[in-house]
Amino acid sequence: MILLEYDEHGFSVTHNGLCVIKHTRAAPCAYVGRGVEAVVAYRGNFDIQDRLEERIGLGDFSIGDDGEAYRVTLTSAQGMSMTLALSEDSGRLVIKPSLIVSPLIAGGPEGPRPAGSAPAVPNRFWFRLSAEPGESVFGGGEQFSHFNLRGRRFPLWTSEQGVGRNKNTRVTWEADVADKAGGDYWWTFFPQPTFASSRHYWLHADCPAYAVFDFTQDGFHELEFWALPESLTVGSAATMLELATDVSDYFGR
Numbered sequence: 001m002i003l004l005e006y007d008e009h010g011f012s013v014t015h016n017g018l019c020v021i022k023h024t025r026a027a028p029c030a031y032v033g034r035g036v037e038a039v040v041a042y043r044g045n046f047d048i049q050d051r052l053e054e055r056i057g058l059g060d061f062s063i064g065d066d067g068e069a070y071r072v073t074l075t076s077a078q079g080m081s082m083t084l085a086l087s088e089d090s091g092r093l094v095i096k097p098s099l100i101v102s103p104l105i106a107g108g109p110e111g112p113r114p115a116g117s118a119p120a121v122p123n124r125f126w127f128r129l130s131a132e133p134g135e136s137v138f139g140g141g142e143q144f145s146h147f148n149l150r151g152r153r154f155p156l157w158t159s160e161q162g163v164g165r166n167k168n169t170r171v172t173w174e175a176d177v178a179d180k181a182g183g184d185y186w187w188t189f190f191p192q193p194t195f196a197s198s199r200h201y202w203l204h205a206d207c208p209a210y211a212v213f214d215f216t217q218d219g220f221h222e223l224e225f226w227a228l229p230e231s232l233t234v235g236s237a238a239t240m241l242e243l244a245t246d247v248s249d250y251f252g253r
């Protein structure tokens with residue numbers, strides 16, 4: 001069951017008694033922006049850098065219901081808009097974001113937008129989920145350095161494992177100097193944009209692009225994507241064992 005509560009200051013989304021999203025105009029649940037990446041590959045190892053040019057919070061909101069899904073439209077003063085369609089499928093919450101691009105942003109019949117008239121079409125997206133102090137988080141695919149991901153940022157990108165799991169160690173430094181082969185704590189053959197929480201829910205993002213799952217904050221988890229996800233699916237259960245069962249129900253065994 002989806003419960004959407006709101007007033008003039010913000011809204012919250014609760015599913016099966018679990019608060020998934022909290023949004024206020026001052027602390028939005030979604031951001032859009034633009035970045036220019038520099039990715040260098042060498043024998044299966046990657047150096048990934050991102051020059052972030054802008055990040056815009058979508059603080060203003062309006063809420064509608066078309067009978068099949070709640071539709072939350074988030075907007076910014078700069079003219080950016082995104083709709084979150086909230087529905088249920090097999091007892092799970094499904095959030096489908098869609099970007100609303102105005103003619104000013106995309107460029108109208110007269111050609112490209114004038115310089116400085118509006119921000120360009122975003123290629124970076126951030127979503128915030130409710131979190132609690134003391135909550136533990138697991139997943140991210142096959143992660144070798146840490147079982148509980150809380151307190152850390154985990155880029156999700158397939159690469160060679162590299163030598164070592166800590167850039168501050170001598171063996172990793174030597175491998176970097178000799179052959180650009182020093183590993184890091186998040187390097188893995190099999191990342192996956194999925195995690196489970198000790199609050200008895202799991203989330204999967206349907207997005208094949210580079211992502212970073214940031215679990216460093218007490219009050220929220222922030223998921224960054226370099227493309228707009230097709231959907232975010234959230235499942236919940238009474239126990240962690242039932243939660244694991246629901247995850248494998250979704251992905252297959």
